[in-house]
């Protein structure tokens with residue numbers, strides 16, 4: 076059966092909707108139809124895709140005005156005879172046809188301080204409760220399709236807000252790290268509020284609605300982060316506690332380990348570049364919260380006997396005896 080499609084064709088300088096009549100077979104998804112268009116009528120139609128399984132996050136586009144993954148949108152979603160209009164993501168600049176430049180999201184991700192384990196922990200000493208694993212597991216399902224970013228009204232129609240707003244995908248990353256029991260940074264909440272623009276979000280939940288991984292972005296990440304910001308800034312007990320007791324941990328240098336070179340503890344200060352952005356911690360191997368638990372001079376892969384996954388006599392002496 077042939078169906079009517081309207082597809083946006085163009086580039087950064089402008090474009091228009093083009094009409095196509097394309098055959099559609101039972102069980103097909105919109106990406107199948109785009110491939111058929113490329114094969115039979117428009118070989119130069121640009122479209123980004125990769126896995127065709129809803130896992131790479133590449134095929135994000137707007138289908139009848141709704142941000143969706145083309146490979147996960149069944150043609151049976153639409154009524155018989157309904158025209159299907161396919162346009163690129165609106166929040167990001169068009170490169171060509173259905174392909175947009177999503178580098179905004181990667182720039183925001185690079186501004187974010189990396190996971191920082193406590194200075195005194197060695198490999199093998201990482202312990203997490205199952206409840207903490209489960210809490211961040213939801214956020215780690217993100218496939219970086221950026222449909223949530225595309226939907227968020229703070230930047231969708233306001234290019235000028237992009238500098239000050241990281242968007243829901245980065246808010247779940249902030250929440251994931253702030254809720255991580257082994258992340259030693261204490262400034263995640265301040266960073267979310269002042270550098271990521273958490274305050275711009277007015278919890279409309281549009282981002283949650285379009286997430287193909289069904290991550291409860293607003294309920295489980297943004298609202299808890301907002302609550303943590305309020306606790307941190309305005310709770311009088313927390314304020315007094317901070318004044319009276321110095322927070323232990325990052326201020327104290329790590330004791331030198333006999334097995335490793337002592338690594339310098341980098342203080343928790345954020346040095347902005349001339350464009351007001353944070354340094355690219357993950358790429359420069361700068362550890363803002365703590366040194367690498369492996370030591371900064373370690374070559375990978377580590378030799379097997381250099382890794383200590385178990386610490387004798389601390390917790391399970393019976394197993395040590397059995398091994399000896």
Ligand code: SF4
Pocket residue numbers: 226227228229242243275276277278279280281282283293297
């Ligand atoms: S809930 Fe916040 S982040 Fe999500 S779309 Fe609305 S304003 Fe944007």
Ligand code: SF4
Pocket residue numbers: 132216217218219220221222223224243244247285286287288289290292
């Ligand atoms: S949070 Fe959901 S919508 Fe946003 S990038 Fe991740 S998978 Fe996509």
Ligand code: FES
Pocket residue numbers: 124125126127128129130131132133134135144145146147
């Ligand atoms: S092609 Fe990978 S998510 Fe659609």
